Amino acid sequence: MKHRIRKHQFVWNISMARFRKNALRSNSLVHKESLKHHFQDYCASTSIHGVKYLGDPSRPSSERIWWVTMLACCMIGNGYLISKVWIKWHDSPVIVSFAETAMPIWEVPFPAITFCSEIKSRVDVFNFTDAILKYQNGSIAQSDEEMKRMGDLTLLCDKHVLVENGQKVTDNSTLEFLDEMIPEVDDTTIVCQFADSTPTNCSEYFSRIFTDEGVCYSFNMLAAPELFRGYGNPMFLDHGLASSWSLEAGYDRDAPLQTTYPRRVISAGASTSFNLVVKYRVRDTDFHCRGPVQGFKILLHNPGEFPLVTERHLRIPLSQEIIAMVQPKVMTTSDGLRPYSPQIRQCFFPSERYLAHFRIYTQRNCEVECLTNFTLARCGCVNLYMPRNETTPLCGAGSKQCMVDAENELKLVEIEAARNADVNSKCNCLQACQSINFDAETSQADYDTIKTLLSYGDNLTELAGHEGARVRIFFKDMQFSTSRRSELFGLVDFLANCGGLLGLFCGISILSFCEIVYYITLRFWANLHLIKKKHESMDIDDGVDNTITVYPQPQPQSIIEELKEC
Known part of the structure; x- marks a missing residue:
C-alpha cells in the first residue's frame, strides 16, 4: 500500500515539473517571437526614413549596418542642431524693433520740465563765501548757528566743498533753511506760456520740488500722491491736478485733448511750444559753492519720474535763447513676453517690481530708491532729496563725504554685477516694459532781455542787476516711430524649427x-x-498532447479501507 502511495506522489511531481518546463519554454518562445515580429511590423509600417530597411529579413547584414550608421549620424546631427535652436530660444527670445505704425504726438504727454538755478543762497540772507573763508582762516569765531547754516549749504555745493566736524545727522530745519535761501519761482521767472495760451506768471505752471540740485521747479509732473507712497518727498508742493494718464495704458480714450493732465499738445512746432523766460540775479552767484558756471539747468523727463538734474541736464546760459526740439522715445512690450522672466526680456511690468517709495516703476525711480537704501545702510541717514519715511534720519554736512563714497561704491557694485553673473545686483533696476523718454536737439542765439522788455514799455526796475534767458520747447514732428519689444523666437518658432x-x-x-x-x-x-x-492553434493542429495528467492524491479514508482488505 505504501508503494502505491509513493507511486501516486512521484507521478504528481513529474507532471508538475513537466508542466512548468513546457510553460517556461512556451512563454520564452512566444515573447522572443513576439518582439521580433513586433519590431519587423514597426519597421515595415513606420514613416521614419531608413528604418524599414532594418526590419526587412531579406536584406543582407551589410545593408543593415549601413542604414544603422546613417540613422545614427542623422540623429546626432539632428540633436546638435536642435540644441542650438534651444539655446537661441532660451537665451535670446526678445527683439527690439520699430513698431508697424507711427504714433501721433497727442498720444504722449508733453515732457515734464524741471529747472534749477545755480544760485543756492541769496547773499542778503547768508553769504556762503564769506562764511567759508572765515571758517578756513579761523580768524573770526563763528556761532553754532552760523556753522550749521554753512554746513547745510555745503550739501548743495559741489562735491569737493566740505566742512569738517559738521553734523552727521540733521533735521527738517535744514530743509526749511535751504528753502528760504532759494528765490521763489516768481523771483526767478518773468513769464511763461504754454501752447497758444496767454502768457502768465510761472507760479501757475510750476511746482516746487527738492532734488539733488536743491530746491527746483517742475512743470507737468504728476501730483505727489500719484508719484510717492506715504511721506515721499515733503518739499514737493504740487498743484494737486488729477491725471488721466498712466505709463502703461496712456491717456483715457474719452479724455479731452486740451484739458488733460499731464498736459499734451495737438500739433508739433513752435506754435505749440512751452516758452519760459527766466531772470538771474548776478550778485547772488557764489563761485566758491558752484564754481564759475552761471545760469540754469533744465531737465526734460517723464511726468511720472523723479528728476535727477545733476547727472543729465541741458544748460540755460545767460543772455541766450535755447530752442529744444523734442523727439519722444517710446518703448512698448508685447503681452506675449509676459510669461518670460524679467531677466530674459530685460524689463519689468508694473506689477512685477514693487517700489517702497514710488507708486510708478521707472528705471530712474528704481535707481533713486536703490541709492536711498544703499546710502541709509552705509551712512545711517539719507540725502535731503531722497524719498523716505518720517523716521528716516537726514544726513548733515558731516556725512557728505560718506554719501559721495556710497554713490560711487554703488556704481562699482552694479558694474561688477553686470560683468560677473555670480555677483548679485543691489538694485536690479531693469527698464520699464512701457517707458517714455525725451531726446532734444538744441540750438541757441543771443537774447537781450532788457531791450525786449523796453520795446513793450515794461518797467525795468525789478530787473536791475539781473540777466535773462529764454527757453522754447516743442515737439519736432507730428508723428514719431516707437520701439517695440516682442518675441524674436517663441514657442511656435521653436517647434517649427525642430519640426x-x-x-x-x-x-x-x-x-x-x-x-x-x-x-x-x-x-x-x-x-x-x-x-x-x-502558438495555441499550431499545437492543436500538430496533434501533440500537451495536456498534463494529474493523478489525484490518495485520501486518508481510502487508504484505511485498502489496509482493512489486506
Missing part, C-alpha cells in the same frame, strides 16, 4: 512620435496576444 530639422534629417513628424507610442503600448500587446493565439 523642420526632424523632417529634414529623419522624416519625423508629430504623428511619427504618436506612432512610436502606439507601437510601444497598444500595438505591442495586440501583437503579443496574436502570437499566443497562433
Whole structure:
C-alpha cells in the first residue's frame, strides 16, 4: 500500500515539473517571437526614413549596418542642431524693433520740465563765501548757528566743498533753511506760456520740488500722491491736478485733448511750444559753492519720474535763447513676453517690481530708491532729496563725504554685477516694459532781455542787476516711430524649427512620435496576444498532447479501507 502511495506522489511531481518546463519554454518562445515580429511590423509600417530597411529579413547584414550608421549620424546631427535652436530660444527670445505704425504726438504727454538755478543762497540772507573763508582762516569765531547754516549749504555745493566736524545727522530745519535761501519761482521767472495760451506768471505752471540740485521747479509732473507712497518727498508742493494718464495704458480714450493732465499738445512746432523766460540775479552767484558756471539747468523727463538734474541736464546760459526740439522715445512690450522672466526680456511690468517709495516703476525711480537704501545702510541717514519715511534720519554736512563714497561704491557694485553673473545686483533696476523718454536737439542765439522788455514799455526796475534767458520747447514732428519689444523666437518658432530639422534629417513628424507610442503600448500587446493565439492553434493542429495528467492524491479514508482488505 505504501508503494502505491509513493507511486501516486512521484507521478504528481513529474507532471508538475513537466508542466512548468513546457510553460517556461512556451512563454520564452512566444515573447522572443513576439518582439521580433513586433519590431519587423514597426519597421515595415513606420514613416521614419531608413528604418524599414532594418526590419526587412531579406536584406543582407551589410545593408543593415549601413542604414544603422546613417540613422545614427542623422540623429546626432539632428540633436546638435536642435540644441542650438534651444539655446537661441532660451537665451535670446526678445527683439527690439520699430513698431508697424507711427504714433501721433497727442498720444504722449508733453515732457515734464524741471529747472534749477545755480544760485543756492541769496547773499542778503547768508553769504556762503564769506562764511567759508572765515571758517578756513579761523580768524573770526563763528556761532553754532552760523556753522550749521554753512554746513547745510555745503550739501548743495559741489562735491569737493566740505566742512569738517559738521553734523552727521540733521533735521527738517535744514530743509526749511535751504528753502528760504532759494528765490521763489516768481523771483526767478518773468513769464511763461504754454501752447497758444496767454502768457502768465510761472507760479501757475510750476511746482516746487527738492532734488539733488536743491530746491527746483517742475512743470507737468504728476501730483505727489500719484508719484510717492506715504511721506515721499515733503518739499514737493504740487498743484494737486488729477491725471488721466498712466505709463502703461496712456491717456483715457474719452479724455479731452486740451484739458488733460499731464498736459499734451495737438500739433508739433513752435506754435505749440512751452516758452519760459527766466531772470538771474548776478550778485547772488557764489563761485566758491558752484564754481564759475552761471545760469540754469533744465531737465526734460517723464511726468511720472523723479528728476535727477545733476547727472543729465541741458544748460540755460545767460543772455541766450535755447530752442529744444523734442523727439519722444517710446518703448512698448508685447503681452506675449509676459510669461518670460524679467531677466530674459530685460524689463519689468508694473506689477512685477514693487517700489517702497514710488507708486510708478521707472528705471530712474528704481535707481533713486536703490541709492536711498544703499546710502541709509552705509551712512545711517539719507540725502535731503531722497524719498523716505518720517523716521528716516537726514544726513548733515558731516556725512557728505560718506554719501559721495556710497554713490560711487554703488556704481562699482552694479558694474561688477553686470560683468560677473555670480555677483548679485543691489538694485536690479531693469527698464520699464512701457517707458517714455525725451531726446532734444538744441540750438541757441543771443537774447537781450532788457531791450525786449523796453520795446513793450515794461518797467525795468525789478530787473536791475539781473540777466535773462529764454527757453522754447516743442515737439519736432507730428508723428514719431516707437520701439517695440516682442518675441524674436517663441514657442511656435521653436517647434517649427525642430519640426523642420526632424523632417529634414529623419522624416519625423508629430504623428511619427504618436506612432512610436502606439507601437510601444497598444500595438505591442495586440501583437503579443496574436502570437499566443497562433502558438495555441499550431499545437492543436500538430496533434501533440500537451495536456498534463494529474493523478489525484490518495485520501486518508481510502487508504484505511485498502489496509482493512489486506
